[in-house]
Amino acid sequence: MFRNREMKIGSYLGGVILASLFFWQCRSVKTVTVFQQVQHPVDNESSLEKIELGRALFFDERLSIDNSIxxxxxHLPELAFTDGKVVSEGVGGRLTARNSPTILNSGYLTTVMFDAHLPTLEMQAIVPIQEHVEMDMDMNALIEKLKAVPEYQAAAKSVFGRDFDPWVLTRSIAAFERSLISNNSRFDRYYYFGDQLALTESEQAGWKLFSEKLYCTECHAPPHFTSFEAENNGLYTDYGEDKGRFRIHNDSLDIGMFKVPSLRNIALTSPYMHDGSMGSLDDVILHYSEGGAGHLLQSDIVKPFELNPHEVVQLKNFLGALTDTSYMINFRD
Ligand code: HEC
Ligand code: HEC
Structure with a gap:
């Protein structure tokens, strides 16, 4: 009898605890956000129709001179909007100078491009269209070409109340890019939503290495895993042709400075660095563990360290837990 009552009380108490845990979880899910809402420029408020137009343009090969690119x-959706190549290939197989970065979460960037020099996504969109090695398109010719597509002209009228023009083109592509959010990795569930089971022990150990033993979070801090700043991570002693941000203002202090890339979805975005020179995360970890190449302007933060092979695996496992492909729902047929 007693035992029974005790059990009843026990299960009653257990129920209360479970229920309060459940409510606590709900509360924390409601109040915790991984990122702030994306800020839209005042002259480019977002709407579903605008995003749809931007999406159609983003996937339209007619934006290039020979309708091929x-x-x-x-920027392939399945590779977190990168292309898996060392450097990208534009029209006629022409090679770009750099590796394609992810477009996911680009709405949060304070500056755009590896040189951290363009202030907005709207301005960025014009660059690849006109670049000889990318789409090689004359803007005036492109507008005539796209205005003649009835769906585009109709959408321009309906969304912007004007003819299809560069404003419509750049605003809608940028609105589409701002809709590409990826912040639901297993790391996010562990770190922001308190789900202790979301990461394996090895991944948790890797996170400790990344954030405590090593110095990675100095430049790749959560939630975005980038400081948004340009830094010199000592990739080379001599940067050769591509000196990074230096090419914008010719300021010698900018030699070797590149915008710190986000490490979200890093397992999907090899090869690495602005020139795609590192094929694997092993190469990257080796680079940092050797303390960088020792460029004159290399950041003081990058210093040699030692990890045993087991710890290298833990660090890589942690980086793998930054993958979140839930954004792909919007890109499946
Ligand atoms: C031929 C390949 C190619 C094409 C086509 C291309 N891109 Fe890119 N994209 C790149 C490369 C390479 C970079 C890095 C350039 C740099 O930083 O100097 C880049 C950079 C970007 C960035 C900056 C991301 C960041 O982290 O700063 C955005 C945004 C972007 N592209 C959007 C677009 C849009 C929109 C289009 C179509 C209008 C487009 N790209 C067409 C290869 C391409
Ligand atoms: C001083 C700032 C700084 C620190 C500290 C730093 N990084 Fe980086 N990281 C960068 C910059 C800048 C780049 C891009 C360099 C380039 O493109 O040439 C980069 C690139 C990377 C990349 C390649 C990203 C891509 O998409 O190509 C990985 C991976 C990476 N870092 C991991 C780490 C790890 C792991 C640590 C800690 C051991 C670390 N970083 C510490 C600044 C830093």
């Missing part, structure tokens, strides 16, 4: 040729 779209934005998505170099």
């Amino acid at each position: 779209s934005c998505a040729s170099c």
